[in-house]
Amino acid sequence: xxxxxxxxxxxxxxxxxxxxxxxxxxxxxxxxxxxxxxxxxxxxxxxxxxxxxxxxxxxxxxxxxxxxxxxxxxxxxxxxxxxxxxxxxxxxxxxxxxxxxxxxxxxxxxxxxxxxxxxxxxxxxxxxxxxxxxxxxxxxxxxxxxxxxxxxxxxxxxxxxxxxxxxxxxxxxxxxxxxxxxxxx
Numbered sequence: 001x002x003x004x005x006x007x008x009x010x011x012x013x014x015x016x017x018x019x020x021x022x023x024x025x026x027x028x029x030x031x032x033x034x035x036x037x038x039x040x041x042x043x044x045x046x047x048x049x050x051x052x053x054x055x056x057x058x059x060x061x062x063x064x065x066x067x068x069x070x071x072x073x074x075x076x077x078x079x080x081x082x083x084x085x086x087x088x089x090x091x092x093x094x095x096x097x098x099x100x101x102x103x104x105x106x107x108x109x110x111x112x113x114x115x116x117x118x119x120x121x122x123x124x125x126x127x128x129x130x131x132x133x134x135x136x137x138x139x140x141x142x143x144x145x146x147x148x149x150x151x152x153x154x155x156x157x158x159x160x161x162x163x164x165x166x167x168x169x170x171x172x173x174x175x176x177x178x179x180x181x182x183x184x185x
Contacts, residue, residue, distance in 0.1 A: 053159055054137035054184075060130055063092040064140075064157075067127060070107065071156055074120060074166035075173070079113045086116070089123075100126045117167050121154045131157060135184050144179035147172060155179060 055061040066089035073081035086107035093101035103126060107119045131140060141158045148154035148167040156166050163176040 052138050053135060053140055055134045056136045057134065059092060060134035063089060063127070064131060066092055067123075067157065068159060070120065070123075071158065071166045072164070074113075074117060075164045075169055077113060077169035079111045079116060082113070082116050082120075083108045083111060086119075097130075100130075118149075120156070120166060121149065124154075124156050127157070132182055135182060137184050140182040141178050142180040142182060143176050145172070145176040147175055 053061075053064065055064065066085055070082055070085035070089060073079075073085050086104045090101050090104035090108060093104070100123065103119055103123045107116045107123065110116060110119075128142075139159075141161055142155055143158055143163060144153060144155045145165050145167055146153045148165075154167055158164070161178055163174045163178075165172055165175050168175060
């Protein structure tokens with residue numbers, strides 16, 4: 001009988017400790033709610049549609065993915081990440097595309113964000129034919145910012161319609177428009 005009372009006592013203490021600790025976590029709990037149709041529509045409008053782009057060869061696919069990584073690094077104004085992405089992009093190319101490789105290496109070789117953006121402008125022009133001719137499925141958006149480079153304007157490619165400007169980053173994040181939709185179904 002005495003052993004039973006000791007076991008019950010330990011059980012009660014354990015239960016008390018459990019209740020005490022669980023009550024202290026009220027601020028960590030989140031309420032779950034149901035979004036209204038208006039909230040769902042607003043969320044859809046603020047979310048970019050991602051397109052699955054397919055290319056005729058693996059080299060172009062790899063180059064496009066590295067290009068997007070580079071673009072996103074410039075959108076974030078992250079010169080170090082842009083160097084890394086450009087280095088990976090340069091590795092995608094061999095001697096037959098030496099000009100593209102050289103431009104990517106120039107981006108990888110500088111931590112000056114404005115220089116990287118100038119080289120990115122050149123790189124985009126160099127890659128245009130490769131991307132346009134190499135796409136075999138999906139959609140690529142050629143986007144354009146009229147304010148880039150003292151209002152001379154500059155283009156870039158994206159896998160989504162939403163504008164994220166690599167030439168200005170957060171200074172003018174949404175400056176631009178879709179100039180061309182490149183689509184293969």
